[in-house]
Amino acid sequence: MDNSTPLAWRSLGYRYGIVAVWVVEFAVFALLAPDTFPTTANLTSLLSSQAVLLLLALALVPTLVTGEIDLSIAGTMTVTATMTAQLNAVQGLSIWTAVAVGLATAAAVGLVNAFLAVRIGVESIIVTLGMGTLLIGLSVWISDSLTISGVSPALGDLLNTPVLRVNTAFYLAIGVGVAMWFVYRHTVFGRGAVFIGKNAEVARLSGLPVARTKVLSFVATALLAGAAGIVVVGIAGGLQPTSLQTLLLPAFAAAFLGSAIVEPGTSNPVGTMIAVLFLATGISGLVLVGLDAWIRDVFYGAAVVVAVTVSRIAAMAAPSGRA
């Protein structure tokens, strides 16, 4: 096994090379915008602003892992946020009851997606594409096409309190990601889910509960998207229901880029979190260097294309392990 060292290095390169790129990215922006980019104010506000996208990108992981896709996450996030905000600010329910109802709504959406995609066997891309748009429409109807404001500050206090100048919502999102890492790495459910994504038929004939795992994954995705919606409401103290759709593509960009790193070829929470922060750093830097907000769309759009292309190439060139 005299070639084991270069192989291990190569594999490390595929898995964590993005961290080196991130460092370079950081250094370049620090040079180009020395007064604005590498400042505590910029970096802490950068991290504080990523809680929602972190949760939304992590939400994609459970379904992607099992070989399905959920395009309805933005809709689920919107309907959860709308229900929560409307029930609390307009109907006067307590904020915690409103949050519980919002999350229950998200879980119900996940179950409907799962029923159609797993039980009936409709392609999940189609089911969730329709579901996402449907939920946005419902949200606008629920809110009577109005911007909701006046949500109880109790939720905001919980999520906005700065710790080391970064809001608690950010730590919450990172905590969720770490918990997911544990689940997918170290539990029977997670390992089974990953195997199902690789070959569902082999998994089924080996006795894994394929249908149940996929159903739970759709529900987990919906709940995490719902959690992202609740963070939106908490941080902003209100909601404009049509504003959240723009997060769908960035979430996919991060999730796809995340599948190309850490555990290449498998959607994974750690890679996804790194990808979210990597992309956010890039956009923050580009804006501070002087580019307009249009760069955001260009950057995230390009990231999706580049991420899937790179992971395709990496899959072809990956160390095969053939001795």
Add this chain to the structure above:
Amino acid sequence: MTAVITLRDVRKSYVAGVPVLQGVDLDVRAGEVTALVGANGSGKSTLVKILSGYHEPDPGSEVRFGERSMEGRIHPGQARAAGVRFVHQDTRMVAGMSVLENLLAERLATGSLRRLDWPAERRRAQAFLDEHGIGVDVRADAGSLSLADAAKISIARAAGPESDPSLRALILDEPTAALGREDAGSMLGWVRDLARGRNVGVLLIGHRLEEILATADRVAVLRSGRIVADTPVTELDHDRLVEQIVGRAIESYYPDRAEEGSAADAAPVLVVESLRGGAVRDLSFTVAAGEILGVTGLPGSGFEDVPYLLMDPRLGARGALTVAGRPISPGATPVRARVQAGLALVPADRKRRALATTVSVRANVAIPHLRRFRSWGRLSARAEQRLASGVVRDYAVSPANPDVTAGNLSGGNQQKVVIGKWMSTRPRVLVVHEPTQAVDIGAKAEIFRLLAYAAADGMAAVVVSVEYEDLAHLCDRVLVVGDGRVVAELAGDELDPESLATAAYRSGASGLPELAHLR
């Protein structure tokens, strides 16, 4: 009579020095039905693939269609121009569309935007079927046709209208594979009339000997890559033909299995009672601890459904199963419960059903064990590593590294991983389907040895295969399935490749009730 297809010294080796075809000479003459038969491994499917243009014959081989010599890989257009048409065994029509739409599909696919004159097309298509004596209304749903009519239509399509003088020969690859006996009889009679009526040479490739004896004018037998007999059908009978097909050649890489005769007396660990589902009509058998039971038959007889009916609840099989005393409902009990009861299945389709090729050997081996690896709420990576290393070592997987991506192993090593994965669950009953498919000779010998060793250790094995030679040497007892039922059981001195082949081919002709039309 003129030869419309002429093969001279056709050779093919996939690997240098291992010839599959060693010089095939064959003539197909106009107006005659020439049958080509051969056992598994005879080179028949390779020859068929050369004729259909899938494989290129080795240089020096001569293939002539009519007067035209085919160079290299036979191009379908070239064959068509020479008047030779190939009909594949799975030429099906799209259900839910009319017969007419199916007939027109080729032309629509090449589609210009010209408007179709439906009434004229319908009249033309109906006339086409009528002249071929196919009593089908072209407006009928293609899904409602009998299998015989559907097969006739696909052959008629290949043959083209009677007014087309270019047709010289038809090559039919197992045209009756999906058909019951009555349907097959009517279809083949029709083929014979077609050959006579239009002075066309028909090469009929098949394995149902009764049908072939009733249809063909001559029967050519392929064995070990050569035509070993080419006999007018009037000089043949069933037994003589089986003898020609099987020949005699015994290999010696089979394990020595102690002939204690005690195995069958041990308590049964697998009891199957009137299993029904797929092509299986009614199957009952038992396997004792330490016994290796073979299950075989001709393709389509139902034997190849048996492994999956035993393991997969989705197939909705009926009947009753008992594994090591635990009752299992074949159509309901989840796979996990069957695995826990001690049942394990090694499917034939390795890449789709047996092995996840994009993940490591370790992940594949660990899958049935995940629950056992829990400690303190998390999986023990060490237990998993120990198991995977053990499997790689015990089953001599090369390279001996459990972190290798499974898809990068050779076929034989992949199969050893799959067998090792299931053996590590310590099954009471191991069901293997074509365990040595796409496996090299060395690995094949090892796999047989593993099965023999496990059986000696008290496991029961069910080997489902078409390899008569292997079954005869490996198994204590072999069931031959015909029409979804056990038609013969061979053991002891009766169990040899010849008798298995004879029983299998005879099963295609036994006096069992004809139920195929109920499908």
